[in-house]
Amino acid sequence: MKKIIYLLLLITTASYSQILEPVKWTTDIKKISDFEYDLIINANIQTNYHLYSQKVPDNGPRPTIFIFEKNSNYELIGNTTEGKGHTVYDPIFKMNVKYFDTKVTFKQRIKVKNKNNFQIIGEIEYMTCNDLNCVLGYTDIEFKI
Amino acid sequence: MKNIFTILIICSFISCKVNPKNETTEKQSFTLTGTINGDYSDYIYLNYGTIIDSVKVINNSFEFRGVVEKPVQGALNLKPPAYSHVVYLENSNISIQADFEKKILNEIDHNTLKINDVKGSYYAKIQKEYAEFYQTNQNKENFNSLLYDKLKTFIEENKNHPFSGVVLGEIAAINPVLTKNELLELYAKIDTTQQDKDYLEMFEMGIKNLDNYGVNKPFLKFSLPNTKDNDINITSFLGKIILVDFWASWCGPCRIKHPDLIKLKKKFEDTNFDIVSVSIDDNKKSWIQAIEKDNLNWTNLIDIDKKVNDELGIPAIPFNYLIDENGIVLGVNLSIIEIERIVSEKASM
Numbered sequence: 001m002k003k004i005i006y007l008l009l010l011i012t013t014a015s016y017s018q019i020l021e022p023v024k025w026t027t028d029i030k031k032i033s034d035f036e037y038d039l040i041i042n043a044n045i046q047t048n049y050h051l052y053s054q055k056v057p058d059n060g061p062r063p064t065i066f067i068f069e070k071n072s073n074y075e076l077i078g079n080t081t082e083g084k085g086h087t088v089y090d091p092i093f094k095m096n097v098k099y100f101d102t103k104v105t106f107k108q109r110i111k112v113k114n115k116n117n118f119q120i121i122g123e124i125e126y127m128t129c130n131d132l133n134c135v136l137g138y139t140d141i142e143f144k145i
Numbered sequence: 146m147k148n149i150f151t152i153l154i155i156c157s158f159i160s161c162k163v164n165p166k167n168e169t170t171e172k173q174s175f176t177l178t179g180t181i182n183g184d185y186s187d188y189i190y191l192n193y194g195t196i197i198d199s200v201k202v203i204n205n206s207f208e209f210r211g212v213v214e215k216p217v218q219g220a221l222n223l224k225p226p227a228y229s230h231v232v233y234l235e236n237s238n239i240s241i242q243a244d245f246e247k248k249i250l251n252e253i254d255h256n257t258l259k260i261n262d263v264k265g266s267y268y269a270k271i272q273k274e275y276a277e278f279y280q281t282n283q284n285k286e287n288f289n290s291l292l293y294d295k296l297k298t299f300i301e302e303n304k305n306h307p308f309s310g311v312v313l314g315e316i317a318a319i320n321p322v323l324t325k326n327e328l329l330e331l332y333a334k335i336d337t338t339q340q341d342k343d344y345l346e347m348f349e350m351g352i353k354n355l356d357n358y359g360v361n362k363p364f365l366k367f368s369l370p371n372t373k374d375n376d377i378n379i380t381s382f383l384g385k386i387i388l389v390d391f392w393a394s395w396c397g398p399c400r401i402k403h404p405d406l407i408k409l410k411k412k413f414e415d416t417n418f419d420i421v422s423v424s425i426d427d428n429k430k431s432w433i434q435a436i437e438k439d440n441l442n443w444t445n446l447i448d449i450d451k452k453v454n455d456e457l458g459i460p461a462i463p464f465n466y467l468i469d470e471n472g473i474v475l476g477v478n479l480s481i482i483e484i485e486r487i488v489s490e491k492a493s494m
Contacts, residue, residue: 021343026195044195047192047218047220047231048220058431059394059395059431059434059435060395061396061397062395086225086226088226089252089253090397091252092401093397101225101229102192102197102220102222102229103192103197127395129396129397129398130398132398133396133398133399133461133462133463133464134393134395134396134397134398134461134462135460135461136425
């Protein structure tokens with residue numbers, strides 16, 4: 001019990017850093033060809049917090065969800081890809097759960113339909129948990145093409 | 146001994162770093178060296194800010210070099226699957242001594258470090274001092290006055306250090322052991338320009354919540370549907386001492402605590418104590434399945450659009466409020482031990 005309390009304190013005074021935002025998101029763009037780009041979304045995840053895959057079985061932890069606003073200047077090609085992460089059996093939910101820690105990159109390929117400069121607006125709905133608590137997160141992202 | 150005492154007094158007024166090597170010039174970079182006992186010779190990773198650095202552990206030793214703008218919390222981990230370990234980085238020579246251990250989590254071997262000693266980091270020193278104080282005293286009945294007295298000197302000595310912001314932010318938002326006035330008094334001492342903005346925000350949020358629904362304030366009155374879709378008003382529990390526990394079916398740390406809540410309910414089953422679980426699930430089916438699975442035999446309410454959760458300013462779940470028979474808040478986010486103590490004193494048959 002004493003060990004757990006001490007760990008709790010370390011987590012309390014350490015992992016509760018940025019408890020409002022255990023994940024910091026940054027974005028980037030990579031040009032693939034004249035009309036194709038990759039939208040790059042990086043997540044920096046606070047110590048001991050986990051961020052979850054876009055695909056999580058029902059009744060498990062909440063998945064990470066990317067929503068890109070529709071816009072006549074571009075179209076999405078395929079799904080948003082994600083890093084390798086870790087897939088482990090979770091004894092609480094009794095299922096295999098894929099999660100990320102520390103850092104993960106998501107990519108969305110797009111095809112540009114014209115030569116205009118335009119913005120793509122999106123949002124991310126997600127959840128992060130450590131051993132002690134879970135925080136729901138929501139953030140807006142934008143890309144300038 | 147007298148010289149060190151003098152240095153400490155002077156340092157607490159002009160906030161210099163107490164460096165065991167008595168360097169007269171301020172270091173502009175850090176080295177983090179370590180020795181790891183055990184059979185490990187793969188990579189070790191250090192994260193801080195947006196930087197991920199890695200070096201190979203050779204002959205049980207490793208060394209990182211870098212620069213930080215101000216003292217920060219970083220994370221050290223061995224090759225994944227691994228646990229993360231907090232390290233407190235500042236521009237000085239820091240050394241760590243640790244043991245390599247494998248720990249099983251979710252039936253998978255994880256590489257972990259048992260950190261035995263950290264030298265050369267003032268941040269690590271004061272964090273350890275605070276953690277030990279908290280651990281030793283947190284279950285004492287007069288913990289709030291002990292903590293306040295401790296923090297008065299602690300914050301005075303460390304008013305420019307980012308850790309003061311961490312401590313106050315965390316107490317205000319997560320474990321409000323101190324009153325709003327005590328917190329504001331302590332906050333007035335710190336140099337906010339040296340603090341992490343996130344912690345300052347956390348502190349402000351915590352103060353706002355204490356203003357609204359802190360200890361000795363009337364709890365929020367609200368009405369939410371139960372599993373049978375009937376609206377239940379929380380005021381229908383007046384006359385009872387209730388633990389209002391916020392959770393969700395998708396929150397692992399919440400569900401792991403349910404057996405403790407069941408034990409708590411059983412312990413006080415012949416009294417006017419009761420539990421009300423409020424879920425922020427947005428899927429009723431998942432919610433009800435989890436209630437059945439976890440055997441939550443008490444009132445369950447669902448806060449589907451998180452109106453109550455947001456009004457209370459709950460930063461993360463699980464989160465609880467202990468409310469007395471008159472609807473007044475007895476405690477915010479208490480541990481099971483603290484709940485048992487208060488309920489033992491107050492509950493009636």
